[in-house]
Amino acid sequence: MYTIGAMSKATGVKVPTIRYYEEIGLLDEPGRNAGNQRRFDQAGMDALGFIKHARDLGFSLDDIRALMGLDGQLGDDCVEADQIARSQLENVRERIAKLEQLARELERISHLCDGGNGGCCKVLTALGDHSQCAGDHG
Amino acid sequence: MYTIGAMSKATGVKVPTIRYYEEIGLLDEPGRNAGNQRRFDQAGMDALGFIKHARDLGFSLDDIRALMGLDGQLGDDCVEADQIARSQLENVRERIAKLEQLARELERISHLCDGGNGGCCKVLTALGDHSQCAGDHG
DNA sequence: TGTAGTTGCTCTAGCCACTAGAGCTTCAAG
DNA sequence: CTTGAAGCTCTAGTGGCTAGAGCAACTACA
Known part of the structure; x- marks a missing residue:
């Protein structure tokens, strides 16, 4: 207990x-x-x-x-359990793909500010302007 | 308008x-x-x-x-904006790493049921038994 | 046996970022 | 002038918890 x-x-x-x-x-x-x-x-x-x-x-x-x-009813339902697991795997793979796209985008944006100082910062501009994006995230 | x-x-x-x-x-x-x-x-x-x-x-x-x-105050705050973006990038990379670990685990579990039928299904068992896992997800 | 400290209990409310629905008013087109 | 789309406010619900109040019960030690 x-x-x-x-x-x-x-x-x-x-x-x-x-x-x-x-x-x-x-x-x-x-x-x-x-x-x-x-x-x-x-x-x-x-x-x-x-x-x-x-x-x-x-x-x-x-x-x-x-x-x-x-x-407790492992048999035919094996198929169902397997389907749930596979659909979850699919789901995870999709999320990975999407996040990788985002990471690339964020890297691009961060590179715009490599120095940090100097008034060169385009981070906010980049965030505001989707048309600058390479791929079609989101 | x-x-x-x-x-x-x-x-x-x-x-x-x-x-x-x-x-x-x-x-x-x-x-x-x-x-x-x-x-x-x-x-x-x-x-x-x-x-x-x-x-x-x-x-x-x-x-x-x-x-x-x-x-509107792009200048010193450029640094702050950049930090927020970079921390977000970090965050995204961590999520990717974690999801990749999960995908591997789910692949392993799904392979246990490749036939689908035949009473061989170990999906539920695998889900119940963390000690079978390769890495330390979660 | 007493008591202090930890763990347990129920209940309500809050988190994030929306989403759904009821029941009403206003707008635009024909 | 009517119809239907789009707007309005308000309340409540989603998932998966988390936090806190205010109390009861258990456990270890004196």
Whole structure:
């Protein structure tokens, strides 16, 4: 049996966040002790670990809900779980591509001010004038 | 003189978002016509274009507020504007690095299910077990 | 057994950057 | 003069938490 604090320490998920996950039905309500404090079992710990890992991988809580709903019925649903993971991968790759475009743009803008002083600064101008951009970010 | 709809069309910022920017003091309150409708001038249009471009580049509204506050006093403040831009670039690069780590992890997980069928699926297991991960994402 | 300090509880409100909807008024075209 | 689009204000909701108030319960030590 784990206290909420022990769960937090073990998984790295903050205490109010654990309560939040319970509130939105992502974590099953744990039992309580005589003093009304939560006492989690191993299943709760595993579930929270799963959620944490999936969150770190960028899955939304809705994705995670779907993934957890599939659990225990690994079979046909394998396909569904795999699809969620692949769509997340797609998503991440798109975000990387977009951010790389932005990085190039920001580099260009920063180079306009390489000296720093001297009244040469075009940073604000560059930000105000999209037509100077190389690619079509955003 | 531009209506809010014309501003929206010209910049790609949605009408309620323009009102929101005004509400939080990012955009100056425009004049109104006899019927209490907003009428923006060129300065308002330029400001909105600036905000849009900066938002697309990933700047927070607070960053933008700071950048706009510098406007008109390009000189020493050039340094400050440049710093904001560079720190944003740093930020973007960090996000890219993190996402690339995640993409690798998701690729690994997806490969576990390459066939799709056959009861071989380890996607959920992999998500539940961080110790299988190569790097330390998250 | 007492007490101090930590951890737990519930509840409300706030964060960012919008977005949606209700219910109304004003404008522009025909 | 009517119709339909566009405008107005206001409230509430989104995701994923985070912060704080004000209290109760647990734990370690004297």
